[in-house]
Amino acid sequence: MNRPIHDPGRRAFLKVTLAASGALLVGVQWAGAEDRAAAGSTWKPNLYVRIAPDGQVTIVSKNPEAGQGVKTAFPMVVAEHLEVDWKSVQVEQAPLDDRYGRQAIGGSRGTPDGWDDLRIAGAGALLMLRQAAARRWSVPLDQVSGRDGVVYHEETARSHPYQDLLADAAQLGVPDVSELKLKNRPEQFELLGRFVPGVDNPKIIHGQALFGCDVRKEGMLYAQYVKCPTFGGKVRKANVEAVARQPGVTHCFVVAGTDRLNGLMPGVAIVGDSWWAVNRARDELKVDWEANHGDSSDGYAREAAKLAGTDGETLRQDGDVEKALDSAEKVVEASYYYPFVSHCNLEPQVATALFHESGRLEMWAPSQNPRGARGLIAETLGIAEDDIHIELERIGGGFGRRLTHDYMVETAWIARAVKRPVQLQWTREDDLQHDHYRPAAWHHFRAGIGSDGRMSAFDHHFITFGRGGDTISGASLSPNHYPAGLVPNFRLRQSLIESNVPTGPWRSPGHSAYCWAYQSFFDEVALAAERDQLEFRLDLLSKAYGEPPLDLERTAGTLRKAAEAAGWGRDPGPNRGLGLAFHFDHGSFVSHVAEVSAEGNRVRIEKFWSGVDCGPVLNLSGARNQVEGCIVDALSTAQLEITFANGAVDQSNFQDYTLATIDQSPEVECHFIQGDHPPMGLGEPPIAPATPAMTNAIFAATGVRIREQPWSKAGILV
Amino acid sequence: MASITLRINGKELALDIPSDTPLLWALRDHLDMVGTKYGCGVGLCGSCTVLIDGEPARSCTLPASAVEGMEVTTIEGFHPEGGHPVQRAWNDEDVAQCGYCQGGQILSAAALLEKNPDPDDAAIDQAMAGNICRCGTYPRIRKAVKLAAQYKSEQGGDA
Numbered sequence: 001m002n003r004p005i006h007d008p009g010r011r012a013f014l015k016v017t018l019a020a021s022g023a024l025l026v027g028v029q030w031a032g033a034e035d036r037a038a039a040g041s042t043w044k045p046n047l048y049v050r051i052a053p054d055g056q057v058t059i060v061s062k063n064p065e066a067g068q069g070v071k072t073a074f075p076m077v078v079a080e081h082l083e084v085d086w087k088s089v090q091v092e093q094a095p096l097d098d099r100y101g102r103q104a105i106g107g108s109r110g111t112p113d114g115w116d117d118l119r120i121a122g123a124g125a126l127l128m129l130r131q132a133a134a135r136r137w138s139v140p141l142d143q144v145s146g147r148d149g150v151v152y153h154e155e156t157a158r159s160h161p162y163q164d165l166l167a168d169a170a171q172l173g174v175p176d177v178s179e180l181k182l183k184n185r186p187e188q189f190e191l192l193g194r195f196v197p198g199v200d201n202p203k204i205i206h207g208q209a210l211f212g213c214d215v216r217k218e219g220m221l222y223a224q225y226v227k228c229p230t231f232g233g234k235v236r237k238a239n240v241e242a243v244a245r246q247p248g249v250t251h252c253f254v255v256a257g258t259d260r261l262n263g264l265m266p267g268v269a270i271v272g273d274s275w276w277a278v279n280r281a282r283d284e285l286k287v288d289w290e291a292n293h294g295d296s297s298d299g300y301a302r303e304a305a306k307l308a309g310t311d312g313e314t315l316r317q318d319g320d321v322e323k324a325l326d327s328a329e330k331v332v333e334a335s336y337y338y339p340f341v342s343h344c345n346l347e348p349q350v351a352t353a354l355f356h357e358s359g360r361l362e363m364w365a366p367s368q369n370p371r372g373a374r375g376l377i378a379e380t381l382g383i384a385e386d387d388i389h390i391e392l393e394r395i396g397g398g399f400g401r402r403l404t405h406d407y408m409v410e411t412a413w414i415a416r417a418v419k420r421p422v423q424l425q426w427t428r429e430d431d432l433q434h435d436h437y438r439p440a441a442w443h444h445f446r447a448g449i450g451s452d453g454r455m456s457a458f459d460h461h462f463i464t465f466g467r468g469g470d471t472i473s474g475a476s477l478s479p480n481h482y483p484a485g486l487v488p489n490f491r492l493r494q495s496l497i498e499s500n501v502p503t504g505p506w507r508s509p510g511h512s513a514y515c516w517a518y519q520s521f522f523d524e525v526a527l528a529a530e531r532d533q534l535e536f537r538l539d540l541l542s543k544a545y546g547e548p549p550l551d552l553e554r555t556a557g558t559l560r561k562a563a564e565a566a567g568w569g570r571d572p573g574p575n576r577g578l579g580l581a582f583h584f585d586h587g588s589f590v591s592h593v594a595e596v597s598a599e600g601n602r603v604r605i606e607k608f609w610s611g612v613d614c615g616p617v618l619n620l621s622g623a624r625n626q627v628e629g630c631i632v633d634a635l636s637t638a639q640l641e642i643t644f645a646n647g648a649v650d651q652s653n654f655q656d657y658t659l660a661t662i663d664q665s666p667e668v669e670c671h672f673i674q675g676d677h678p679p680m681g682l683g684e685p686p687i688a689p690a691t692p693a694m695t696n697a698i699f700a701a702t703g704v705r706i707r708e709q710p711w712s713k714a715g716i717l718v
Numbered sequence: 719m720a721s722i723t724l725r726i727n728g729k730e731l732a733l734d735i736p737s738d739t740p741l742l743w744a745l746r747d748h749l750d751m752v753g754t755k756y757g758c759g760v761g762l763c764g765s766c767t768v769l770i771d772g773e774p775a776r777s778c779t780l781p782a783s784a785v786e787g788m789e790v791t792t793i794e795g796f797h798p799e800g801g802h803p804v805q806r807a808w809n810d811e812d813v814a815q816c817g818y819c820q821g822g823q824i825l826s827a828a829a830l831l832e833k834n835p836d837p838d839d840a841a842i843d844q845a846m847a848g849n850i851c852r853c854g855t856y857p858r859i860r861k862a863v864k865l866a867a868q869y870k871s872e873q874g875g876d877a
Contacts, residue, residue, distance in 0.1 A: 067816030204817040207753020207793030214752040276743040396818035632854025654762035663843035665856035
């Protein structure tokens with residue numbers, strides 16, 4: 001369900017200061033227990049807007065940028081409310097700083113969390129500038145307006161650029177936030193909602209330094225960190241002296257590490273004066289590893305088959321599923337499987353650090369949650385969090401991978417040892433073989449169809465992964481996930497396979513995997529019930545049994561929108577098919593219709609029509625880009641798998657983990673529904689329903705029902 | 719170690735590096751030209767694309783010593799004033815998400831337009847299939863290549 005934008009009991013205050021330079025600094029401070037706790041002892045107002053005496057407006061972007069577009073969209077919110085010309089605005093990336101509160105990207109929470117702060121900062125600054133002008137001109141405030149960085153009094157044709165009013169504005173009492181006019185609706189927007197190119201585009205198209213791997217420091221060394229192919233394996237012995245004698249190598253040493261799979265694992269650090277020298281020296285490294293487990297994909301599959309015959313642990317039960325299945329007109333049964341997959345950011349993990357003699361650690365890194373990284377580093381190195389400073393570099397692909405900070409703690413550890421700036425750059429092989437994978441799972445479904453053609457019963461045995469009796473990261477499923485609450489008799493059972501491999505959040509964690517299973521099975525049920533796929537789903541969304549698992553109206557709205565745009569119900573012609581799916585996660589609602597053409601067992605995803613409800617769209621370019629990107633990601637990921645043998649990953653590089661290329665990419669047509677709701681994120685929600693929309697379309701085109709991923713297991717090639 | 723002289727973005731640059739050093743690492747670690755990116759190290763992703771005598775090449779598997787005497791163009795040297803139709807189109811279509819692969823994409827697209835001033839989807843797909851974009855900006859890359867072709871024809875194809 002939607003998370004409230006205003007936590008009850010929270011109150012925002014504007015904070016305004018005149019800097020020694022004469023610049024006006026505008027920030028927002030929250031007063032609420034959660035804010036104080038989050039900010040700890042350094043609770044100070046943040047800074048969002050700086051208006052310099054020369055008129056330059058700088059807007060600070062507090063969250064890391066991984067391509068989801070916050071570095072452009074958030075400053076647009078401020079500029080919209082401050083009434084400044086977007087082209088004249090400079091955007092500055094904030095470092096990790098407790099004054100900003102949450103500075104993380106994950107869970108598509110950036111947009112809803114930032115919305116209030118950004119509007120308050122922009123509108124507050126404008127109000128103060130207008131008040132300063134009204135006072136100087138002795139005219140009523142409501143006759144004074146701001147536009148393109150200038151305050152006007154139309155009647156007397158007087159005006160002041162903002163920079164003339166900075167000192168006056170700073171002397172005014174700050175307005176109460178409740179007095180501010182905050183825009184909510186697309187029809188109020190002038191800048192927001194438009195197609196605005198990214199603020200980092202000039203650097204990107206000219207190849208200027210921008211990413212974590214682009215950081216260069218005086219006297220910087222380059223490093224690799226070699227870990228046991230079996231996760232967490234310790235170093236018994238390594239020929240570090242021989243490696244240290246290799247040309248260009250300055251250091252080679254064993255790191256004992258810790259037991260944490262998401263922290264500093266044991267390994268061998270090789271450091272040198274160029275990355276290539278280190279890479280060559282690595283060929284000479286011989287390590288006797290102490291592997292501590294032998295997990296394998298075959299073993300997992302055998303265990304899953306065994307568990308399928310058990311009852312599992314019941315996580316939720318509504319009504320009487322067995323009885324309802326017995327009395328159903330028809331019973332549909334099917335099993336779905338998806339494998340482990342990797343994040344596979346195109347920028348392999350990288351970070352740069354300098355450990356100063358004073359004990360202060362300075363870092364430059366791509367991180368989705370730098371505060372989490374700081375905590376891990378402080379704990380592992382035994383240093384104070386206050387002694388760690390982290391600059392946020394543009395992230396060369398996030399997808400949840402940079403929420404786990406193994407690469408940063410490795411860099412910090414090496415930096416302390418070598419006492420010089422050092423950049424750790426993983427190889428592609430390191431990256432693919434030491435990821436925190438999206439876990440595999442098996443879904444065994446049984447559905448009963450009543451005489452009215454509706455689902456009367458839904459039984460679901462979810463076989464997933466755990467450690468010590470709990471699901472591991474990314475492997476859980478909410479007992480309240482649909483179709484819970486949409487069918488009168490419902491049961492969710494869960495069984496766990498013990499696993500020693502690292503897992504973690506992968507774009508739209510859980511949803512991006514299991515939505516495919518649900519929405520494919522719904523297709524099977526609708527077919528058995530001899531009902532149209534759209535009509536069946538709209539009907540499913542028309543009635544809740546108890547607490548609805550999602551906003552039925554908004555979900556149905558996106559489904560109707562996508563279906564209408566695609567011309568659902570039309571005959572797409574021979575060897576072509578249409579498929580659809582809906583989903584809700586992370587605050588936004590997305591439905592897709594996919595059209596597929598087939599030649600034998602080779603399919604082409606021709607086109608997508610997407611119905612998207614994420615509230616008002618902030619940057620049309622960014623929003624569309626996320627929908628398009630999620631669709632391509634879904635297509636790519638459905639062809640891939642990570643497998644394990646003897647505790648290690650089988651795949652090593654793009655030759656056996658082959659991401660989708662442009663020739664496979666569909667056309668995407670995106671339709672937004674902008675109802676009366678606050679804006680929500682879109683970095684994740686479009687991916688989950690994209691996979692089943694494609695596989696359902698493939699069934700319609702070929703008659704092949706894909707129940708296992710990658711699709712090649714069902715004989716389907718892209 | 720080997721002394722080599724490279725011609726990069728119109729400038730002669732002398733280097734003293736191990737003779738097997740790939741051009742990618744010569745650029746990044748020895749010349750501080752970081753626009754060319756490391757993605758796979760085996761020539762499969764296209765992040766490290768540069769132009770060698772105008773032809774796209776994978777700098778991660780190409781020893782720097784092998785391109786002595788040839789003209790190397792990197793993304794930094796590719797129309798640094800930003801006026802090239804491909805760069806303009808890449809900004810106007812707002813192609814990038816994370817942006818990591820886009821330097822390589824731009825160089826591949828520019829090389830395509832040199833040979834085919836008006837490519838259709840099939841020609842674009844064929845020419846660009848060696849450049850992986852993990853963010854999935856492919857629909858925009860197609861649009862941007864077409865827009866670049868239009869910009870190029872408007873300015874008389876002399877860019």
